[in-house]
Amino acid sequence: xxxxxxxxxxxxxxxxxxxxxxxxxxxxxxxxxxxxxxxxxxxxxxxxxxxxxxxxxxxxxxxxxxxxxxxxxxxxxxxxxxxxxxxxxxxxxxxxxxxxxxxxxxxxxxxxxxxxxxxxxxxxxxxxxxxxxxxxxxxxxxxxxxxxxxxxxxxxxxxxxxxxxxxxxxxxxxxxxxxxxxxxxxxxxxxxxxxxxxxxxxxxxxxxxxxxxxxxxx
Numbered sequence: 001x002x003x004x005x006x007x008x009x010x011x012x013x014x015x016x017x018x019x020x021x022x023x024x025x026x027x028x029x030x031x032x033x034x035x036x037x038x039x040x041x042x043x044x045x046x047x048x049x050x051x052x053x054x055x056x057x058x059x060x061x062x063x064x065x066x067x068x069x070x071x072x073x074x075x076x077x078x079x080x081x082x083x084x085x086x087x088x089x090x091x092x093x094x095x096x097x098x099x100x101x102x103x104x105x106x107x108x109x110x111x112x113x114x115x116x117x118x119x120x121x122x123x124x125x126x127x128x129x130x131x132x133x134x135x136x137x138x139x140x141x142x143x144x145x146x147x148x149x150x151x152x153x154x155x156x157x158x159x160x161x162x163x164x165x166x167x168x169x170x171x172x173x174x175x176x177x178x179x180x181x182x183x184x185x186x187x188x189x190x191x192x193x194x195x196x197x198x199x200x201x202x203x204x205x206x207x208x209x210x211x212x213x214x215x216x217x218x
Contacts, residue, residue, distance in 0.1 A: 008126050009044040012078045014054045014061065015068030016041040025054040025061055026214040040075050041068065058127050059161040059214040079127075086127040089135050090119065096138040100145065133163045140173060149177050149193035153200020160201070161208035170201060 007192055014025045020041070021033060031050030036042050042050070054061055067085065071078035094114035101109035118192065122128055136159030143152035157171060159166035177193035 002036075007128050008079065008082060010046065010049050011064045011129065012068055012071075013042050013045045013049075014056075015064030015066070015078075016073075018061070018065035019069035020073065023192055024212065024214050025065075026217065027053060029053055033189065040069075041073060041078070043075065056129065056163055057208070058160040058210075058215040059158065059208045060132065060163060061215070062211045063132070063162075082127040083123065086123050086131045087133045090114070090123050093131065093134050093138055096135070096142050097172065100138070117151075121163060129163055133159050133166060136162060137166055137169060140169075144173055144176060144197070147180065147193070149196040150200040151178070153197035153202075154204045155200075156197070157201040157204025158208065160205055170198070173197060 013030050015032055016039070017023050017025045017028055017033070021028075023033070029051050030036055030045060032181075033039075033042075036050070054135050067081045068078055070081055091114075094110060097113040098106050098110040117132075123131060134153050140152045140155035140159065143149075143155055152173060156166055156169060159169075174194040174197055177197045178190060180193065
C-alpha cells in the first residue's frame with residue numbers, strides 16, 4: 001500500500017504504538033521499537049518521521065490509537081477506518097456550515113463546503129486530522145453564535161487537544177464573545193462571556209491532557 005500523503009501512515013503508526021505495544025507515543029518513537037521494520041503498520045511511514053514522537057494533541061492521539069486497535073494490525077483496514085471516520089466528520093462539518101450561514105446563502109454555503117474538491121480530495125486520500133479539528137472549531141462557533149460561551153470554550157479546548165493550531169482562534173472568539181450585542185452594556189456583564197469562554201477552554205485542555213500526561217511536556 002502506498003499513499004499520496006505522508007500524514008495518514010504516520011497517524012496509523014503512532015496509534016499502533018499505543019494500541020498494540022502499550023507504549024506512550026509522546027515518549028516512544030516508532031523507529032526505536034524492536035522489530036519495527038517487520039511490522040506492517042509502520043511499513044509506509046515516511047522514514048523522517050520514524051524517529052520522532054507524536055506532534056498532535058492527546059485527544060487525537062487517543063482516537064488514532066482506537067482506530068489502530070480496531071484494525072487488528074491490518075494497515076488496509078486502518079486506512080479504511082480513518083477515511084470512513086473523516087468522511088462522517090466532513091458531513092458533520094458541512095451541516096454546521098449550513099446552519100452558520102445566512103438563510104439566503106445556506107444552500108450555496110453547503111454546496112461550496114460539502115462539494116469543495118480540495119476538501120473531498122483530502123478526505124479521500126490523506127484523511128488528515130484537520131477534518132476532526134474543523135468539526136470542533138465549527139462547533140465552538142455555533143455554540144458562541146447561540147451565546148453558550150462556556151460550551152464554546154469547551155469545544156475550542158477540545159479542538160486544541162486534537163491539534164494545537166486552534167489556539168490562534170482563542171483571542172478571536174473571546175473578542176466575539178465580548179462584543180456580542182446585549183440589552184445591557186454593563187462592564188461586568190460584558191466581561192462574563194469571554195471569561196466563561198476562556199474558562200471552558202482551560203477546563204477542556206486540562207481534562208483531555210489526562211489521557212496522556214506526557215503530552216504537556218511538548
